[in-house]
Amino acid sequence: MNMLQKLFPNIDDWGEIGRACIDTLLMLGGSLVLTILIGLPLGVLLYLTGKGQLRPMPKLYAITSLLVNILRSVPFIILMIVLMPVTYFLVGTKLGIRGAIPPLVIGAAPFFARLVETALREVQQGVIEASQAMGASLWQIVRHVLLPEARGGIFASITVTAIALVGYTAMGGAIGSGGLGDLAYRYGYLSYKSDYMLVTVALLIVLVQLLQMLGDRIVTRYKQR
Amino acid sequence: MIRFVDVHKSYRVDGRDIPALQPFSLDIADGEVFGIIGLSGAGKSTLIRLINLLERPSGGAIFVGDTEMTALAELALRAQRRRIGMIFQHFNLLASQTVADNVAFPMRLAGERDAAVLRARVDELLARVGLTAHADKYPSQLSGGQKQRVGIARALANRPSILLCDEATSALDPQTTASVLELLAEINRELKLTIVLITHEMDVVRRVCDRVAVLDAGVIVERGAVADVFLHPQHATTRRFVNEALPEEAASELAPFAQVPGRILRLSFRGDTTLTPALGRVARETGIDFNILAGRIDRIKDLPYGQLTLAMQGAGVDAAMAALREAGIEIEELSR
Numbered sequence: 001m002n003m004l005q006k007l008f009p010n011i012d013d014w015g016e017i018g019r020a021c022i023d024t025l026l027m028l029g030g031s032l033v034l035t036i037l038i039g040l041p042l043g044v045l046l047y048l049t050g051k052g053q054l055r056p057m058p059k060l061y062a063i064t065s066l067l068v069n070i071l072r073s074v075p076f077i078i079l080m081i082v083l084m085p086v087t088y089f090l091v092g093t094k095l096g097i098r099g100a101i102p103p104l105v106i107g108a109a110p111f112f113a114r115l116v117e118t119a120l121r122e123v124q125q126g127v128i129e130a131s132q133a134m135g136a137s138l139w140q141i142v143r144h145v146l147l148p149e150a151r152g153g154i155f156a157s158i159t160v161t162a163i164a165l166v167g168y169t170a171m172g173g174a175i176g177s178g179g180l181g182d183l184a185y186r187y188g189y190l191s192y193k194s195d196y197m198l199v200t201v202a203l204l205i206v207l208v209q210l211l212q213m214l215g216d217r218i219v220t221r222y223k224q225r
Numbered sequence: 226m227i228r229f230v231d232v233h234k235s236y237r238v239d240g241r242d243i244p245a246l247q248p249f250s251l252d253i254a255d256g257e258v259f260g261i262i263g264l265s266g267a268g269k270s271t272l273i274r275l276i277n278l279l280e281r282p283s284g285g286a287i288f289v290g291d292t293e294m295t296a297l298a299e300l301a302l303r304a305q306r307r308r309i310g311m312i313f314q315h316f317n318l319l320a321s322q323t324v325a326d327n328v329a330f331p332m333r334l335a336g337e338r339d340a341a342v343l344r345a346r347v348d349e350l351l352a353r354v355g356l357t358a359h360a361d362k363y364p365s366q367l368s369g370g371q372k373q374r375v376g377i378a379r380a381l382a383n384r385p386s387i388l389l390c391d392e393a394t395s396a397l398d399p400q401t402t403a404s405v406l407e408l409l410a411e412i413n414r415e416l417k418l419t420i421v422l423i424t425h426e427m428d429v430v431r432r433v434c435d436r437v438a439v440l441d442a443g444v445i446v447e448r449g450a451v452a453d454v455f456l457h458p459q460h461a462t463t464r465r466f467v468n469e470a471l472p473e474e475a476a477s478e479l480a481p482f483a484q485v486p487g488r489i490l491r492l493s494f495r496g497d498t499t500l501t502p503a504l505g506r507v508a509r510e511t512g513i514d515f516n517i518l519a520g521r522i523d524r525i526k527d528l529p530y531g532q533l534t535l536a537m538q539g540a541g542v543d544a545a546m547a548a549l550r551e552a553g554i555e556i557e558e559l560s561r
Binding site for chain 2: 145
């Protein structure tokens with residue numbers, strides 16, 4: 001403990017850092033699950049309605065695509081502020097973990113959807129044609145061909161999205177969502193306690209590294225079968 | 226029976242209609258192996274995909290049995306497609322599924338849920354294509370020939386009456402090609418399955434097909450029994466395909482025999498006449514002399530045939546030709 005005190009003189013409550021860690025993980029977990037639930041169908045929709053695909057619908061594709069691009073081009077910090085009324089409407093607060101999740105999901109789901117669209121396009125056209133020749137319905141093709149065949153790419157997309165979400169949660173700290181970013185911002189930046197900054201950044205690096213390793217493992221397991 | 230009635234197909238590219246298949250009619254009988262040969266871009270992939278409506282015709286009607294495929298709604302079409310198996314040049318197996326699951330896939334799509342039923346049928350199919358030991362492997366662990374066997378097992382899963390083969394052996398080496406063709410011929414014999422195959426190799430047609438249609442730039446330029454088309458090609462494209470299959474014959478038609486005296490004749494023997502010693506007998510009887518320039522004996526599917534290119538001289542050449550024709554040998558005089 002002495003050692004820690006010597007290295008990080010300003011940190012008097014390690015429990016706070018622990019709670020911030022848990023908050024970050026909760027925000028990440030909650031928003032990742034919702035991002036996948038919304039982004040995956042959206043990605044499938046983008047893929048199916050695209051030009052030359054299974055259900056080409058140029059207008060629907062153009063509208064979805066535009067919406068996705070708009071949400072992706074707004075910097076996350078701005079998106080959070082703009083979305084505050086929506087957030088309040090959805091979860092009844094603009095603060096804390098609950099307040100952070102709606103903007104995180106709205107920011108990340110379009111990004112994830114694009115990655116899913118790209119992963120689905122990697123599926124061999126011939127395999128889709130073969131299943132059509134076997135009399136598969138559109139739903140059967142999505143469920144039993146596209147998603148399983150693209151699962152390596154989809155897991156890679158989930159990994160990339162999770163890491164982007166870690167960055168977003170840290171930004172959320174600036175407007176009061178809690179977690180490691182909040183800690184780094186309040187103590188490290190506003191109060192010049194740079195040891196707080198150091199510890200939180202180190203923890204974020206470890207988190208990102210763990211996510212990447214886990215993601216890579218899953219991807220290697222499913223790819224190149 | 227598969228029937229095409231006044232079918233044509235064109236693609237719309239940049240607002241213009243590009244014709245892929247000129248209007249044609251074609252009947253394919255139950256239980257036969259029908260080959261469609263053509264160069265790439267001739268329209269053969271389009272033609273085979275018209276049968277299960279992976280491609281829709283721009284006009285005309287297509288019948289499979291009594292069903293007018295072109296008149297079916299989505300749901301009925303999917304039900305019909307289950308009765309038509311298809312295999313592909315690049316196999317198109319599900320990389321994420323084991324061999325057994327790939328073979329079970331069409332049955333699952335058709336709604337079969339009973340694991341025991343699936344397992345039994347998969348075992349039976351894998352035994353037929355000789356892959357019993359590979360049931361739990363993934364496609365990436367198999368060779369090309371093995372992948373195509375999985376493709377065949379999968380195509381047979383729902384007990385189809387028709388099997389469509391889209392360049393099924395084009396990605397395989399000659400030995401593997403031979404074994405896959407043998408398997409197709411066996412399936413055709415034992416299951417009484419109608420097989421329609423497209424290829425750019427005359428050798429594939431010669432080995433397994435009963436009848437063939439030659440496709441050239443969207444037009445069927447020649448069709449008939451393989452032996453007729455193979456031994457007496459009429460159209461230039463057909464001749465090119467035949468000559469590719471018989472390189473030595475192709476050479477024999479040209480210059481090297483300019484110095485050889487006599488009339489150059491090509492004799493074709495088919496079936497039983499291949500095995501009778503007619504030429505020697507006729508030579509003795511008519512006193513002609515002959516010089517063999519080129520020759521071969523082979524099989525067209527199950528029919529043995531021979532071709533012999535001769536330079537024939539002597540007073541009795543015309544009599545000899547008549548006698549040979551009498552013996553059932555076809556003769557063609559080649560111009561120098």
